[in-house]
Amino acid sequence: MLYESSPVAIAIFASFVLAVIGLSFWLGRKGQSAKGYYAAHGEIHWFINGIAFAGDYLSAASFLGICGMIAFHGFDGFLYSIGFLAGWIVALFVIAEPIKSLGKFTFADALDAKYNSRGIKLSVAISTLVVSIFYLIPQMVGAGDLIMPLLGLPHAVGVILVGVAVTLIVVTAGMVSTTWVQFIKGSLLVFFCGVLTSMILSRGLTVNTGSLEPQTRTVTPDGRVLVDGEPQTRDHDLRPVGTLVALPARYGDATTTGPLGPLQYLSVLEDSRIVTWSGKKSTDASGTHTVFTPTEKAGADLLKPGGYFKGLTTGKLAGKLADKLDFASLMLALFCGTASLPHILIRYYTVKDAAAARKSTVVGIAAIGAFYVLTLFLGLGAMTSGALDPTSTNMAAPLLAKSFSNTLFAVISAIAFTTVLGTVSGLIMAGSGAVAHDLVENVLGIPMNDDEKVRCGKIAAVGLGIVAMALGILFRNFNVSFLVGWAFNIAASANLPALVMLLFWPRTTKEGIIAAVTVGMVASLGWILLSADTFEKVYGMSRDASPVPFSQPGLVTIPLGFIVLIVVSLLTKAQPQGKPA
């Protein structure tokens, strides 16, 4: 039995979630002007905002997805950590301060500050919505994955639970409560991951003698689940996996290392032998079978690139070109995407001035960087914990906690769940601003007083919550980091060219911005919908039917956005106006 819901777990979990929602109601008592709802009155302290950045950013993808990817595929998961953090350099050095100076509530405000064009507002509002929705999908999938083992409820219930809780948080107090939820979640996440890491290090590495027989999970046409041919029950389920089978020779006959230092942990692991599991699906008349088989690997092989991204197993190009381009494209999108994410950009409007924006970014980088270092240990700790669920990469971190104690499992799951709540509320906030402030007020030109603006934002938040729930159920089979990679691709392709050129190229015209945002968004979205991964996992078709050479569009669509902007701007000749920011 991999999962067991205990009353303690449910109690801890429920108190976490209720505390967060309660806090949100309490903060929501304060009067609500539009500036309060959308930008927390611009009065959030830079330190709080910095940790809230971490709360916004360290989504289910970072916590669940990266740990899972490291646990199952080794070093390659850490490449996501590196890329996710690198994106903050663009945010801090290039985007943060100018955007703070230009905008008011939303990122469309900033892009439109010089031109006052309805076209810009429309295209940017739509791109904000598309990016927010793509980023919402993995969060909801993560929430569903968490609820299943913890409370013994189906995936869809988890998704709906998050949807409802988050919509409540956003609707009660907008950006004020969203910020505090992020702050609490960011602090808890980094703190408890630190605790978990120190527990991993003090436990050290231990040889595990679990069975290495392959396991089969079958879903019959009438929906029953069989494990190795017998019906799945509490006592007959898949065995947990992920074991270390041999320590380095210098440990002789010892089966455990005892406490290790962080670097020592990594180097012992490199000289150990580890068993990882992978599943292969097949379908016949008796149902869909997934056979999980173990592979013994040298630690050194798991700690180098190539475990997940197949293009990285060799430096040679032959036969690996498409895979290498796919990887390069992802890393470019992660680098460029952070500073183009609407829910990160709106956080710059909650602080007083550009200097506060800068300081809060540095605090954010410190917290996020520390967390990403911890992900490496969490992932590797999970890899050797003997507690992994072979069917779900997303559950590696909570199951690692379970290998220590059930209480820790509940705490970590509850934190992961608040992680989802926090990020989703930020995204819904960004989307609600795009709908109410940009689309309804500025594009449709419907005048609204302060109260109506807030009400309209809340209605939009409810609508977005419903869309997010539906998509979370639809996309349940993906690793959440992988899905977030797509959101970064769309954000970087649609928004970054416009942002950068507006700030640094005086000849940018409004037509150029509209064209770049539209082309970047449509091209990256279209590419993703035509990619081999979507063909296989969403449409259920063959990978070979896909017309695009690799899955991650950024390498093509980010430069395309820049080219379109430059060409269209030159064609529509700007009158030199305003001073360059």
Add this chain to the structure above:
Amino acid sequence: MADNSEPGSRGRGRAARIGFGLFWVYVILYFGFIALVLFRPDILSSRPLGGVNLAIASGLGLIAAALLLSVVYMVAARVVESPGGGRR
């Protein structure tokens, strides 16, 4: 809201230039690392430092570098934006 006209805006220009310089430093580090991952994974799996391999060491190094550069920037920007700091 718009604080382009605040007294420190001259220092802002210098701070922005410093930020740009640091940005390019990181671009070189990051894409240099990616180039190694793509074309010379053999270098990354070597262990010149004894314990951990270069892949892990450089990954951790990139995270540390991001923090280091951001702190350098914060301090430098504060210096050039402080009264009198924008001249000199």
